[in-house]
Amino acid sequence: MFLKASKFFLINIILFLIYFPSYSQDFDFKIKDYISKKWTNEFVSFPLTPKQLENAKKGYLLLEESNIEKPYQLFVQNEQPQLGFMVNLNPFETKYFKFCNQVQQ
Numbered sequence: 001m002f003l004k005a006s007k008f009f010l011i012n013i014i015l016f017l018i019y020f021p022s023y024s025q026d027f028d029f030k031i032k033d034y035i036s037k038k039w040t041n042e043f044v045s046f047p048l049t050p051k052q053l054e055n056a057k058k059g060y061l062l063l064e065e066s067n068i069e070k071p072y073q074l075f076v077q078n079e080q081p082q083l084g085f086m087v088n089l090n091p092f093e094t095k096y097f098k099f100c101n102q103v104q105q
Contacts, residue, residue, distance in 0.1 A: 027065075027096035028052055029083075036091040045077070045084040053081045055099040065096045 029046050033039060048056065053074075056062075062070045062085065072085040089095060 027098045028055075028062075029097040030094065031087060031089060031097075032094040033089050033092055038091055039087065039089040042087050042089070043084055044087050045075075045082045048074075048081045048083055052083065052099065055101075056083055061100040061102050062097055063100050070097060 031044060056072070056074055062072050062083075064070055070085045072083050075082050075084060085097075087095065
């Protein structure tokens with residue numbers, strides 16, 4: 001009985017991983033805490049690819065994985081376009097952000 005239940009559980013987990021769309025496979029920016037520190041209202045910045053710069057200049061929304069809109073600003077540092085925004089992060093937490101092709105209001 002236990003063996004049947006284990007096989008059933010394992011098959012369900014595998015199917016879930018195959019068919020459940022993973023946000024982390026479709027993101028523009030990723031941030032992770034590695035030092036077990038809680039970060040509150042921290043300014044982070046990322047260098048932009050040409051496509052990301054184009055999206056930001058169009059005013060596309062930047063969304064956190066839970067579809068929360070993140071206000072951002074563009075700036076240049078060492079002749080490299082950058083995107084900056086504020087982040088809260090719990091110890092060992094990972095957050096993903098992506099541009100959405102909806103324009104900011």
